[in-house]
Amino acid sequence: MGAKASKNSHDFDKPGTYVYADESGNSGKDIFSEKSPIYYQGAILSVGEIDNVVGPIIQRYCDENTLERLHGYELGEAIVNRICLDLLKALEDFDWQFHYTAIEKRYMSPTKFVDTVFDCYDNPAVHPFWYTTELFRHTLCILIDDMMEGGGDEAFWQYYLADDVDGLIEICEILLERAPHIFDKRACEVVTDGLQYAIRHPEILTLVSAKGKSAYKKQTPNIVAFSSLLTATHRFCNKFGTSVSEMIHDQSDEFKGTMREYHRMFFGVNYQDDEFGGIPLFKEVEYELGTFKLESSKNSYGLQVADLFLWLVQRDVKDEVLKKTKSLILENSDNYFISRNMSLAIVKARHHQLMQQDITPEQIQAGKELNKQIVANQLRKMKK
Template sequence: MKEKEDGVYVYADESGHSGKDIFNEQSPLYYQGALISAGDIEPIVSPIVAKYCDDNGLDRLHGFELGEQKVNDLCVELLDALRDADWQFHYTIIEKSYIAPTKFVDTIFDSYDNPAVHPLWYLTDLFRHTLCILVDDMMEGDLDKTFWGYFLADDSDGLIEVAKILLERAPFIYDPRACEVVMEGLSYAIDHPEIFTLVAAKGKSAYKKQTPNIIAFSSLLTATHRFCKPRGLGVKVFVHDQSDEFKGTMREYHNMFFGVDYEEDKFGGIPKFEQVEYDLGEFKLESSKKSPGLQVVDLFLWLIQRDIKDQNLLLTKSRILENADDFRISRGMSLAIIKARQLQIMRQEVTPEELEAGKRLNKKILKNQMTKMK
């Protein structure tokens, strides 16, 4: 392998492509995987990939074409070859239909736009995910699909019609305070639809920014920062499997957002953003035929997706997961975040001084809300 000072290399591939179609029952999950390494892994993996392709008359490796046993043998050989390399496998899993309720929350309950929503309910993990779960519960009877169609069309009138239906259902929310927040937020949105700026239809490709593909791409940009920062390295090359539909949006995100990193708040509140100081590298979209690195990602990602019973495959999968980092968007993940944040808060000791400071801040926030609403 080249020296680590050469920089970080990223090879990324996706599976379960959806675009706007987030309700395809045949493909409920979207996966993206990436191999991030200090120094280029292609000189290590290329001989293994090339030999297998030559021996079997293949132009590239695809996990779904090879089957479990062949993929397992190849992955074992690749993992052994990468034993001394500094690498990480980042993967994203998105429950595609869950994008609809989360986008509704982002549109209606964003406290920057809707002054009836206390910032605590939108800007902290615990309460924002609570809103997502509540909206998901209320969007029964294909209301989520109805909303998604209106959202992609930038149909404000349709969006407000969905809000009215949810307002009728909101009184059945079990928690009194959550019920109050949802009803006040929906009521204000219905009475003031002009405050919401919809952007999904602003331009031919604007909708792409709302899709699982770009959401996952954003998570990969963050994961790359997490890899680079502790190593003091910049990015040398960022290679993504070619995507005709999303290539422009990916380039835009790489240029505009990759230069900004953030530090998470320990309680899941507003993160602290900062400009990165290292090189962001060259962004390339390539066919996997030309990139052994992308073919390795394809195999690893294929194995990650599998519900495996075979012990040999389980062992190989565990070797990948030992060196992996994940990002998930799903109803189950929202519930897990809610439970984890509740436990964190219950265990946190609060001094009388901190309690009084919190009360003063809350009074100030409420005063600002009332001013905006008037």
Template sequence: MSKGNDGAFIYADESGHSGKEIFNEQSPLYYQGAVISVGEIESKVAPIIQRYCSENGLERLHGYELGEERVNSLCLELLEALDGTQWRFHYTIIQKRYIAPTKFVDTIFDCYDNPAVHPFWYTTELFRHTLCILIDDMMEDGLDIEFWNYYLKDNLDGLIKICSALLEKAPYIFDKRASEVVTAGLSYAIANPDIFTLISARGKSAYKKQTPNIIAFSSLLTATHRFCKEYDVSVTELVHDQSDEFKGTMREYHRMFFGVDYEEDKFGGIPQYKQVEYDLGEFKLESSKKSYGLQVADLFLWLIQRDITDKNLEETKAKILDNSDDFVISRAMSLAIIEARHFQLMQKELTPEMIKAGKELNKKIKANQKSAMEK
């Protein structure tokens, strides 16, 4: 694979910073956006940004300071400057409060820790997102906030308290099988609290790994792998807007996890992980004052976030989206995944041999579950 200036360059910015405070109603969403390109883009966009900043007495470009009309004009110039470059805009949107029910599902219903949970209910997208929606529905009256506080403190007694509160609601789940799964999973967790591996409070920075910031950063690393595969390049440089709170955790994630990629299962099952075969480049945390690429990411991200009524701005946003991919964590996305996977599976023709094999596999899984629960 190619290296050096022909490798991938990533310029990433964020908006809606929250850290562990995920229930702020004034800022319900967290965004991260990154321009990923083959070769650096600084030299291509620098004349545009330098000229505008010089004419307007600015140190750097910030979308929220410029307003729609000026952002639109700048984005059109920047898109023209990138014409002929192989690039993509990757953006992540996280509904911050929805992290609570998803973390609860990961903690309680992980089939590798909780043998009462059938693996299909945790390892396949259809059923895992079904659990997330069910738990989100049940975490009313502040249970989600209560759980999140216990979770960040590794408070096991508090976690069991939440399990007990949800267990009382489990019989009212409309779908009988889902009710059985939730009831069994919660009951086993309450009776066997030693199954939990709690890590949020192990060290003063451990909680940061559970935040929207780091979830989005992980998404960016995965998007970078996809880009490198598509264009057969290594990573030369990954530049993220500086973050004093998360710089250590980002460096740790880049060092420990960036070298591993995965292949998704076409039916939303267990992905296959493997070591990447290309250079991972240099990771930098910089001020956008020092990086024109970060300023481009800032403007594109600002535009992506807008609910637009202006026709010209809408057309510019569409041009960016046409060359974008996304990663979204939200209740609405879980519902969309459930619907899409259900439709996909309903269209799949199953032979008698496949049905027989499935039944045999299910027998083995249930036997393993029973054996694990009897230990």
């Protein structure tokens, strides 16, 4: 539990934050299913609990449609639209937000490869800037995704989940043969040096996925999305100066233990993004973290609201009326995406941001000196 802060920053007498989270696009370790390429998570975050306000609305529609609980896919667009409009009206007196996560599941393979092989804290052949800054890390992810074409991504994922060192080295060797085709000279050097070091030093290929029958779950889209929800909850609490009262996630038998572990171990720490996409600053949160519950949506009206909003937001709607309702939800939302297209967008945005900066000759010289120190430190580590 984080230590309490003064009431100047968080008012412990006001209603706490309630989080109601739902998911769709079943995943687990199978990230290459063509039937379900995207994993989605949606959550309502509110100051104060909303069940008493949204409950009568949901119960009315349950009665009208002879349902035990509301699911978007059972109702159809027209009914979901009416329900969502009623719910949005009911939430007008609340401070609330919808958090939306979408993960292109297959893209987790190249990104996990980058984390495994090109982590500069394990691989001294990789210049720290290429792993710790968004511009270069996402560049690596895109390059590795391209180089894994033809089944390399699926092969790596199987080797990774099995902690198969020989298989991981085999993937590194295949990618090393393809590295000379990288157009950018510096990127080619970084990828080549990083792969060569990993092949010579397979001990850097951290083995965690097969240690225990549940260890693989930490590598899944489900837990990546859950981590993004924890971070979104911190942002929400800081914005409204509240503590957390309850975090309620739709029941998940497969991931309940891992979710509880992540909530216990990581929820007490938040981070602040670096202005230029560099290393974030981590610090312990200064408010109560509340309780974490896994419940059936039968027992939580708030979870049913999250389900309905998520069902609508993830759809590519054509109807203009439905588009307007969807936009009303998105106007009061934040999101977290993992996909190749998002990596491309981040690279483009960060490159543009850096190109717009005015850099003095003194800053350029200081940068050169820092780079000399970094390279010298890399060489020392590689000689050990």
